[in-house]
Amino acid sequence: AGVLLWESSLASMFSSLSPCYLGTFTFDPKIVYDHYTGRFVVVTLERVFAGANPSAGNASRILVAVSKTSTPASATAADWWFCCIDGKELVGATEFWADYPGFEVDEEAIYITNNMFAFPPVGAYAGSRLWIVHKGFGTGGFYDGGACTVTKHDPYAATSGSGSVATTTMPAEVYGAAGAGPGIGTYLVSYSGLSNGFTEFVQVIRVNSPLGAVTFTHEFIPVGDIEASFIIADAPQLVTVETIETNDQRALDAVWRDGCLWMVSTINPDGTLLPGLPDHTTAYWWKLDTSGVTSSGSPSGLLALLDDGGVPGEELASPPFSDAIYTY
Numbered sequence: 001a002g003v004l005l006w007e008s009s010l011a012s013m014f015s016s017l018s019p020c021y022l023g024t025f026t027f028d029p030k031i032v033y034d035h036y037t038g039r040f041v042v043v044t045l046e047r048v049f050a051g052a053n054p055s056a057g058n059a060s061r062i063l064v065a066v067s068k069t070s071t072p073a074s075a076t077a078a079d080w081w082f083c084c085i086d087g088k089e090l091v092g093a094t095e096f097w098a099d100y101p102g103f104e105v106d107e108e109a110i111y112i113t114n115n116m117f118a119f120p121p122v123g124a125y126a127g128s129r130l131w132i133v134h135k136g137f138g139t140g141g142f143y144d145g146g147a148c149t150v151t152k153h154d155p156y157a158a159t160s161g162s163g164s165v166a167t168t169t170m171p172a173e174v175y176g177a178a179g180a181g182p183g184i185g186t187y188l189v190s191y192s193g194l195s196n197g198f199t200e201f202v203q204v205i206r207v208n209s210p211l212g213a214v215t216f217t218h219e220f221i222p223v224g225d226i227e228a229s230f231i232i233a234d235a236p237q238l239v240t241v242e243t244i245e246t247n248d249q250r251a252l253d254a255v256w257r258d259g260c261l262w263m264v265s266t267i268n269p270d271g272t273l274l275p276g277l278p279d280h281t282t283a284y285w286w287k288l289d290t291s292g293v294t295s296s297g298s299p300s301g302l303l304a305l306l307d308d309g310g311v312p313g314e315e316l317a318s319p320p321f322s323d324a325i326y327t328y
Contacts, residue, residue, distance in 0.1 A: 127166030
């Protein structure tokens with residue numbers, strides 16, 4: 001009915017994880033409704049920097065909560081189960097922390113991706129990691145208030161022989177009673193302006209057997225020469241000259257449904273894609289056909305581009321701005 005039921009700070013909501021929760025602010029929260037179980041699932045991140053790298057005092061934590069019902073009446077342990085996952089990773093002698101989560105569910109698990117960055121003063125990027133959280137619904141697991149079973153993976157190390165590019169990665173939310181197919185978990189998508197100089201590519205990694213012996217299947221899908229420049233212009237606003245930061249070409253979200261994988265990013269289209277509108281920040285989507293993937297044992301090369309389109313940002317001019325929507 002549009003009436004506020006309750007509200008809470010993230011610090012208060014996750015305080016029951018003490019001593020895991022150290023009183024720092026959390027960041028990059030996301031929430032998903034798990035339509036398979038009628039639960040809400042929340043993730044937020046925490047980072048503690050002790051002033052050196054490496055240091056026993058450095059911490060990176062992934063905080064997860066799942067509601068006990070579809071109608072939680074508070075942000076407390078009366079209505080939620082909580083889980084704290086260690087996000088710190090040691091690579092050689094350097095410690096890395098988890099940032100910018102991707103966060104979705106399928107019928108079996110919760111999928112969390114993060115970019116891995118070195119704690120100061122080291123400036124380094126270690127690619128993207130995937131955490132698979134077992135729901136344990138009806139079996140005494142996390143969704144029933146039991147132990148939180150988590151496995152951690154580097155999908156790019158597992159697919160390095162295919163030439164995969166470790167970049168910002170988003171898992172797809174899955175719809176359909178049977179999920180994405182026998183033995184298949186979700187799909188991990190990325191874009192980030194991947195190009196060979198003649199055409200651009202989206203990158204997809206299929207997650208196989210997510211609750212067992214996890215494997216990954218990688219594929220590049222060519223999507224045409226859609227960008228002339230990989231510099232994204234900030235977006236104008238009404239009334240003020242201050243612009244909105246539009247960031248970059250990282251994949252932002254993805255959904256799998258009815259044999260198709262949908263994903264979205266932000267691009268700077270060339271003049272042939274949107275005639276007369278080069279250097280014009282555009283929300284862009286792709287629809288990929290996954291109907292040829294029948295099981296986790298299927299080979300790669302079965303995904304195909306079905307459709308794509310753009311929703312351009314407003315004209316860089318004085319109001320009124322254009323509201324035109326372009327599709328292809």
